[in-house]
Structure formats: C-alpha cells, structure tokens
Amino acid sequence: MIWLEMSREEKHGGGEWSFQKCIWAPSHKKGINSKWLFWENILNVRKNDIVIHLRGKGEEAAFIGFSNVISDGYETKDRPPHAGVWEYAESFYRADLSDFTKFEFPAKLKDFFFNHQNDLISYLKNKKERPLNCFFVYQAGRLQCLNGAYLSKVDNLLFSLITGVKLGEHSKEDSIEKVLVEERLRKISQRRGQEKFSLKVKENYNWRCCFPGCDINDKNFLIGAHIDRWADNVEKRGNISNGLCLCCMHDRAFELGYFSLDDEYKVILNKEQDINNSLLFQQSVKPFKNQMIKLGNILPDVESLQAHRLRNGIFGGY
Numbered sequence: 001m002i003w004l005e006m007s008r009e010e011k012h013g014g015g016e017w018s019f020q021k022c023i024w025a026p027s028h029k030k031g032i033n034s035k036w037l038f039w040e041n042i043l044n045v046r047k048n049d050i051v052i053h054l055r056g057k058g059e060e061a062a063f064i065g066f067s068n069v070i071s072d073g074y075e076t077k078d079r080p081p082h083a084g085v086w087e088y089a090e091s092f093y094r095a096d097l098s099d100f101t102k103f104e105f106p107a108k109l110k111d112f113f114f115n116h117q118n119d120l121i122s123y124l125k126n127k128k129e130r131p132l133n134c135f136f137v138y139q140a141g142r143l144q145c146l147n148g149a150y151l152s153k154v155d156n157l158l159f160s161l162i163t164g165v166k167l168g169e170h171s172k173e174d175s176i177e178k179v180l181v182e183e184r185l186r187k188i189s190q191r192r193g194q195e196k197f198s199l200k201v202k203e204n205y206n207w208r209c210c211f212p213g214c215d216i217n218d219k220n221f222l223i224g225a226h227i228d229r230w231a232d233n234v235e236k237r238g239n240i241s242n243g244l245c246l247c248c249m250h251d252r253a254f255e256l257g258y259f260s261l262d263d264e265y266k267v268i269l270n271k272e273q274d275i276n277n278s279l280l281f282q283q284s285v286k287p288f289k290n291q292m293i294k295l296g297n298i299l300p301d302v303e304s305l306q307a308h309r310l311r312n313g314i315f316g317g318y
Helices: 037-044 109-115 117-126 156-163 176-204 248-255 279-288 302-311
Strands: 002-007 022-026 050-055 062-069 074-076 092-108 136-139 142-145 151-154 222-226 243-247 259-261 267-269
Touching: 022 037, 037 092, 037 151, 050 156, 062 109, 092 109, 092 156, 109 117, 109 142, 117 136, 117 142, 117 156, 151 156, 176 222, 176 243, 222 248, 243 248, 248 259, 248 279, 259 302, 267 279
Parallel strands: 002 050
Antiparallel strands: 002 151, 022 092, 050 062, 062 092, 074 092, 136 142, 222 243, 259 267
C-alpha cells in the first residue's frame, strides 16, 4: 500500500517523532472521543508500505520524497516531545519510517493541481469509496487540499500522477529517479511475496523444522526456504511445493548444498571434501543420510529438488 503524509508543520513531533522518523497523529479529537479517518489510517499502515511526503505551506507546498515503513501502525501512550495543538491527547497512533528518499525535482502542489486538473477531477468523480480517503477535494470550482487529511491512501493512478511513474513501464527517456522509485517499489512488492510464501510454507509443515532428527519449532528460528530459488524460477515462486520449513542452521546447510533430497524426500549428502570437513556437517547433517524428512500436507516439488541437486552438484550423493 502507498500512503501520502500531508504535513505543513516543520517542527511536527520532534526527536524520535520528527519527520523521516515516523508518521503519527492523536487517537481522537479534542473535547470528544471521536475518531478521524485520516488519523486512523495509521493503524492500517503495514511494514514495507511506502509513504510519500507532502510538505510545506502555500506556494512552497511540494511532494518532496518518500519513505519506507518499518513497523505496522500501532497505538501508544508514549508522547511526541512537541505535540503542539494535540497535547491534549491521551494516546497517539504511530508507524515507524526509514530510508527517506528525496525527489531530485520536488513537485510543487500548485503545479500538480494545475497540470493534472482534468485528470484529478475525473479521479474524484470516479472514486466510489466513501468517505473519500483522499487528500484533496474539488470545491467551489477549484482543486484544494482537504483540511486535516494528514494520511490518505494513494492508488496506482494517483501515484502515477504525483510521481510520473507508471509501475512496470519506463523508457530510455525516464530519469534515473523514476527508474529507482519503480525498482524500489518492485523490490518491496517482491519482499511481500516472499514473506507470504514463507508463512504458508511454515504452516504447511506445522511450524517445525522438517529435517529428520531436528525438533526446533520456535517460529523465531524457522525459515520458509525456497527449494528452487526465487530468482531462478518465476513460475514456482508462490508454490508451496517449492518450499521447505527448516531451522536457521539446516536452512543454511541446504542453501550451501551440504545436503539435498532425492525424489523420495530422503537426505542425500554432498561429496565435496571441504563440506565433509565441516564439523557442522559431521554432527548435524551426515548422521541423517537416507532418512526421510518430516512431510507436510503439500509435498516438495520433485522438479525443484532436481534443480537444487543440479545447482549444488549433488548427483546421487553418497
């Protein structure tokens, strides 16, 4: 998900609550315990989302860059050093940020409204979501920011109007900045896909290492590992059959080719001398030669196992 932070105050928050550190807002309006959509949006923010920053007032207001979200949105009793007019709040919404990337040529808000007037008016008319989760409105014959729309949604169409980047498309004439923005978004999307895949693989193996003799079931030490690597096989990226749930140690041993599995899911070993000299190999891998792994409901893909053996030079093993 892509979000837009509209902040006109340069001293917003301060300290660890300042610009580029996080996005934050009070959890309710003053005087009444009422909610506000553009503050509550923070609770819907998820790790690896992107936040575009609209900063400044009047003629200086501009889209200046974007940040990566590094935590899901949450509510906290902690307080910003400079809460300003929101000092009254008993709690605050917050999501943490990192990797601020400045636009080489910040887009002025006034130019954005002028250059895309027809597109933006059409955009608003076609939006079916109510209440409208957008930072601008068309009133009294002109486009203007919606007062108080601190954090709002940005879909692909609005993103392309703001940045000039159409995801998945760029030409030789595109600026380096545009290509970098797209590449970063692509990597974030890929990371999300990998995280979803990893979760499904762990669930398939009932949250335990599938290597024979290994009893590790602590989710903090388990990895949903690809058999045929993510970069090597596009078609099988999301297939649970292309994954094994392994503990950190056995995942690393599998990745390095200390062992593989035959077509009957039994452990076969690498013959390389350097590997055989490894104490870890001798103690934690070799004793389980020819033993079958613990299987999940979805069995490992045989073609993926063959690709893993070929990649690591395990032809029959020993």
